[in-house]
Amino acid sequence: xxxxxxxxxxxxxxxxxxxxxxxxxxxxxxxxxxxxIAANEREALLRNLYSVLDPDLRDRGLTPIQLTVTxxxxxGSTAPTDVxxxxxxxxxxxxxxFVSTAPDGYNAPIRLLVGLTPDGVLTxxxxxxxxxxxxxxxxxxxxxxxxxxxxxxxxxxxxxxPLWAVDKDGGVFDALxxxxxxxxxxxxxxxxxxxxxxxxxxxxxxxxxxAAREARD
Amino acid sequence: xxxxxxxxxxxxxxxxPALVQLLxxxxxxxxxTTAAYGFALGVATTAVLVVSNLVISAVRRALVPVxxxxxxxxxIASLVTCIDLLTNAFLxxxxxxxxxxxxxxxxxxxxxxxxxxxxSRRPVAISALSGFAAGLGFLIVLVALGALRExxxxxxxxxxxxxxxxEDSDRFTIELPFDGVLAAVLPPGAFFGLAVLxxxxxxxxxxxxxxxxxxxxxxxxxxxxxx
Numbered sequence: 469x470x471x472x473x474x475x476x477x478x479x480x481x482x483x484x485x486x487x488x489x490x491x492x493x494x495x496x497x498x499x500x501x502x503x504x505i506a507a508n509e510r511e512a513l514l515r516n517l518y519s520v521l522d523p524d525l526r527d528r529g530l531t532p533i534q535l536t537v538t539x540x541x542x543x544g545s546t547a548p549t550d551v552x553x554x555x556x557x558x559x560x561x562x563x564x565x566f567v568s569t570a571p572d573g574y575n576a577p578i579r580l581l582v583g584l585t586p587d588g589v590l591t592x593x594x595x596x597x598x599x600x601x602x603x604x605x606x607x608x609x610x611x612x613x614x615x616x617x618x619x620x621x622x623x624x625x626x627x628x629x630p631l632w633a634v635d636k637d638g639g640v641f642d643a644l645x646x647x648x649x650x651x652x653x654x655x656x657x658x659x660x661x662x663x664x665x666x667x668x669x670x671x672x673x674x675x676x677x678x679a680a681r682e683a684r685d
Numbered sequence: 686x687x688x689x690x691x692x693x694x695x696x697x698x699x700x701x702p703a704l705v706q707l708l709x710x711x712x713x714x715x716x717x718t719t720a721a722y723g724f725a726l727g728v729a730t731t732a733v734l735v736v737s738n739l740v741i742s743a744v745r746r747a748l749v750p751v752x753x754x755x756x757x758x759x760x761i762a763s764l765v766t767c768i769d770l771l772t773n774a775f776l777x778x779x780x781x782x783x784x785x786x787x788x789x790x791x792x793x794x795x796x797x798x799x800x801x802x803x804x805s806r807r808p809v810a811i812s813a814l815s816g817f818a819a820g821l822g823f824l825i826v827l828v829a830l831g832a833l834r835e836x837x838x839x840x841x842x843x844x845x846x847x848x849x850x851x852e853d854s855d856r857f858t859i860e861l862p863f864d865g866v867l868a869a870v871l872p873p874g875a876f877f878g879l880a881v882l883x884x885x886x887x888x889x890x891x892x893x894x895x896x897x898x899x900x901x902x903x904x905x906x907x908x909x910x911x912x
Contacts, residue, residue, distance in 0.1 A: 483752050505773050599784075603718035646871060
């Protein structure tokens, strides 16, 4: 590093050159990878879709009808949210699956699969993708702990509203040792999804019937 | 040949980033709750160290001393971002396991130290080897500390190792006949665990060569040791 003292302009040009090269490199990688990443996530979504349903439903070969809705406040994302209505051939809904987002994860939004019966009882919640701290917040993954299973069978009103929170905040859901933000974010996101479903149930089912009819014709 | 041996020895023992330079402690202390996590972070760090040393060494003649540190940071951060994106796209299975650890590497000053002391002065091949050795040295400490905390904290060893190797079984996990104390898993346990490892290393060094302490000594401690 015995470079002679260069002029300021020369140094600036060097920095500019490296910054431009880095920008090209990162942009290139993004360009090269973002479609594949989206496809990978899509594949993971479809692979895991039925994991949040009642086991009896999984094997009946029902086709999920895909809808998209947008509700930033309750579903956690400004982007359209995928909702799958699992219905019988004559259009009777058997289950609903939301791909909700918990926008207030510790490092990044957490994407969730939330499975419901048509009456709004939770049949399962799974984490699709997250960036929580390894060893602390990542216990929300089913393969690392069964924390996420405590939502099964819950619904709005059961537990009653003030208890829809982690135990640290006086609720019924276990917090995770060393990670408070993560469980809080997920509990809130699941509750908000239930609220959304309660408000829009009829619209969703009507839209699903419509889509199923169109697909048949 | 001698240089290769010396480079390896440096990274693994003489100036091990975690035990001697005490660098990269932020991810080191945060992640080592189990041996498997330590291993995952170690692998990701080693990969980044080798690539960043390669790139920085390749452009070392173009770097101007006054702006070298910002440029190192720029290069390392861009590389980590690219590695994160590309593994997510093309090695998705691996990314599901290691992906959480990759962003933590940007904060690892061991990488900056390698850039400053090795990659910006030495030829490409030696720099890459040095990065590999330092990464490996870091990995060994991560796994040791993770194992220590896992045994003391939850009475298991290699729990979750199956995840890293792409199997859903627990056949790698060794269950020990006690439950462990939570404190070992919590942050204080990380400091105690690292202290134990440092003490062991210091002991070994002193035994081999009583005349020197591994860590820069203050006059007072030197005086204490003289009978």
